[in-house]
Amino acid sequence: MQQSIGGQSKSFSQQFRDPHKARALLRTLERLCDEIGREVAVMHVCGSHEQAIARFGLRSVLPPRLHVIMGPGCPVCVTDEPEVDEAVVLARLGHTITTYGDMVRVPGSVVSLAEAQAQGADVRVIYSATEAVALAARTDREVVFFATGFETTAVATAAVVLADPPRNFSVLSAHKYIPPAMEIVAEMPGTKVEGFLAAGHAAAITGWKIFEPFVRRHRLPVVVGGFEPLDILAALAKLLELIRDGEARVVNAFPRCCTPAGNRPAQALLWRAFEAVGGRWRGIAHIPNSNLRLRDEFAWVDARKRFDLQGGLRQLWSSAAPSALVQQCLCGNIMAGIAGPRDCPLFGKECTPAHPVGACMVSSEGTCKIWSEYGQSIEGFFEQEAVR
Amino acid sequence: MCLGVVGQIVQVDGMVALVDFWGVKKRIRLDLVDEPVQPGDYVLNHVGFAIKRIPDEEVAATLAFYEELIQAEDLMAQDVRTDLQAAG
Numbered sequence: 001m002q003q004s005i006g007g008q009s010k011s012f013s014q015q016f017r018d019p020h021k022a023r024a025l026l027r028t029l030e031r032l033c034d035e036i037g038r039e040v041a042v043m044h045v046c047g048s049h050e051q052a053i054a055r056f057g058l059r060s061v062l063p064p065r066l067h068v069i070m071g072p073g074c075p076v077c078v079t080d081e082p083e084v085d086e087a088v089v090l091a092r093l094g095h096t097i098t099t100y101g102d103m104v105r106v107p108g109s110v111v112s113l114a115e116a117q118a119q120g121a122d123v124r125v126i127y128s129a130t131e132a133v134a135l136a137a138r139t140d141r142e143v144v145f146f147a148t149g150f151e152t153t154a155v156a157t158a159a160v161v162l163a164d165p166p167r168n169f170s171v172l173s174a175h176k177y178i179p180p181a182m183e184i185v186a187e188m189p190g191t192k193v194e195g196f197l198a199a200g201h202a203a204a205i206t207g208w209k210i211f212e213p214f215v216r217r218h219r220l221p222v223v224v225g226g227f228e229p230l231d232i233l234a235a236l237a238k239l240l241e242l243i244r245d246g247e248a249r250v251v252n253a254f255p256r257c258c259t260p261a262g263n264r265p266a267q268a269l270l271w272r273a274f275e276a277v278g279g280r281w282r283g284i285a286h287i288p289n290s291n292l293r294l295r296d297e298f299a300w301v302d303a304r305k306r307f308d309l310q311g312g313l314r315q316l317w318s319s320a321a322p323s324a325l326v327q328q329c330l331c332g333n334i335m336a337g338i339a340g341p342r343d344c345p346l347f348g349k350e351c352t353p354a355h356p357v358g359a360c361m362v363s364s365e366g367t368c369k370i371w372s373e374y375g376q377s378i379e380g381f382f383e384q385e386a387v388r
Numbered sequence: 389m390c391l392g393v394v395g396q397i398v399q400v401d402g403m404v405a406l407v408d409f410w411g412v413k414k415r416i417r418l419d420l421v422d423e424p425v426q427p428g429d430y431v432l433n434h435v436g437f438a439i440k441r442i443p444d445e446e447v448a449a450t451l452a453f454y455e456e457l458i459q460a461e462d463l464m465a466q467d468v469r470t471d472l473q474a475a476g
């Protein structure tokens with residue numbers, strides 16, 4: 001049924017899941033770890049990487065001295081409470097809220113969108129921003145797209161904003177921009193990260209050269225990797241080679257999708273619709289130039305400028321009772337790579353996928369949710385650290 | 389949500405393409421794709437938008453990259469074997 005590509009007889013995805021090649025790459029990783037001769041930690045900044053690592057069971061076969069830490073790569077998890085609160089206020093004003101699946105259950109300061117929905121608000125899950133626009137075209141109600149995600153997702157939002165959407169459509173942007181967050185993580189005291197695995201689809205948009213200033217500033221290597229098991233193993237092997245040789249540079253290990261300059265038409269759309277401003281990443285820090293907000297000329301489609309949110313937010317916050325559980329949540333440290341889920345007193349006890357306390361347990365890209373679902377073997381870095 | 393999914397274009401109709409994701413067909417917007425596409429092309433997709441056409445030669449480049457890393461391993465193994473033989 002599947003057509004071959006490039007004259008190869010295997011299907012497109014089979015070529016990137018070949019078990020013989022995977023075993024050979026694992027031997028390469030083991031040799032490189034032996035040559036480095038000590039524990040080495042690298043960080044990826046992408047929920048899709050974590051999902052692939054967990055789904056294909058890669059962590060259990062990686063050399064024990066190689067620690068692959070998940071950084072702030074889950075856009076749902078880094079969406080800040082006040083951003084969820086804004087969506088809740090808009091929902092309570094009677095507008096239809098559309099958003100990507102996982103956002104619905106993420107706790108705000110007081111309630112999640114799911115709880116607002118249970119109280120009568122109109123909240124709908126969509127797969128693509130185009131569905132929110134199509135919904136607006138079918139109704140007279142105000143349709144607000146609560147837009148979350150990194151630059152890869154933000155370009156899709158930019159495309160619908162620039163395609164003259166209906167006047168009852170607006171965007172509440174919680175989009176975030178990854179490169180500045182990598183800077184913050186690299187500068188965090190206590191970080192042991194010696195190299196970064198960058199997300200291939202984000203780099204398909206931005207181009208891999210975007211990481212060069214980061215590499216120069218921090219003297220840390222960056223390898224851009226894809227999402228098939230072989231892509232990840234190959235990218236890790238390249239990263240270990242660079243660490244072994246003390247070489248700080250960017251390597252593109254995802255050549256079928258990434259180029260040095262990336263997708264220029266998409267970048268043009270992104271920066272025409274959005275500008276980067278400073279803002280908080282949930283549990284991590286205030287990060288300069290890391291939040292994407294619509295430019296002033298698109299005020300007519302910007303929910304923050306179209307609707308008065310302040311009164312609703314004051315009312316919401318005056319009713320907020322600080323949760324004792326939330327204060328124990330370690331999501332921020334987990335996303336910064338300085339703690340693992342097992343370090344959190346709530347993990348698997350008060351905080352489970354059915355009853356999440358923190359955002360990392362909500363999102364299918366959150367470290368805690370993934371570790372819960374795939375029963376990740378967590379013997380590793382953090383336990384060893386705790387024992388020392 | 390943040391998954392990049394590869395599919396093959398079945399049909400192009402203006403700014404929309406019908407894309408086959410290994411049996412599941414979905415309509416995908418072409419606003420963001422980096423170059424013109426036609427039926428038979430593979431594209432990387434994200435949240436309902438094609439974001440990159442994947443040329444055959446770049447698939448070959450990725451496979452060659454794996455081989456290079458694996459090849460290095462085979463050479464190393466050969467070195468080790470030679471050393472062991474010499475020592476033995």
